[in-house]
Amino acid sequence: MFCPKCGKVLSDTARFCGNCGYKLKVSGNRKQTGVETNKSIIAALGCCICFIILVYFAVFHIPKSDWCYSDISGGEATIKEYNGKENAIVIPETVKVGWFSYDVTEIGGSAFEGCSNLTSIGNR
Ligand SMILES: [Zn+2]
Numbered sequence: 848m849f850c851p852k853c854g855k856v857l858s859d860t861a862r863f864c865g866n867c868g869y870k871l872k873v874s875g876n877r878k879q880t881g882v883e884t885n886k887s888i889i890a891a892l893g894c895c896i897c898f899i900i901l902v903y904f905a906v907f908h909i910p911k912s913d914w915c916y917s918d919i920s921g922g923e924a925t926i927k928e929y930n931g932k933e934n935a936i937v938i939p940e941t942v943k944v945g946w947f948s949y950d951v952t953e954i955g956g957s958a959f960e961g962c963s964n965l966t967s968i969g970n971r
Contacts, residue, residue: 916942917955924949926958929965937969 850857850864850871863870913931916924924942941948959965 914939914942916944916949918953919944919949922949923952925953925955926951927955928957929959929962932964934964935967935969936965 848857848859848861848871849855850866850869852869853864853867855864855866857864857871861871913929913933913936914926915928915930917927918925924944926938926942929936938954939951941950943949959968
């Protein structure tokens with residue numbers, strides 16, 4: 848490296864210039880510390896990204912039922928919509944919503960609207 852003040856060639860481990868006495872701010876040790884800081888920043892960033900991905904999965908990938916219900920009252924449920932991708936399905940007898948079970952008593956008029964994959968709907 849060179850002395851920033853007088854421009855004399857100095858060894859990389861020099862702490863001050865032997866020519867003009869200028870105190871060198873960048874030493875070999877400080878360079879290493881800088882590299883370690885960069886590494887820990889990258890590691891912290893990686894952790895942050897992992898955390899964000901984990902939160903994303905926890906929030907948006909809650910196991911979803913293929914069935915959508917409406918009018919859940921008095922232990923009875925009306926199927927409003929089918930969201931699954933199966934070709935052949937069987938209408939469930941009961942559905943679980945949270946901690947409670949409901950008997951399926953009705954299927955909405957447009958419950959299977961847009962289900963182009965659906966080839967058969969079985970009876971329970
Ligand atoms: Zn110098």
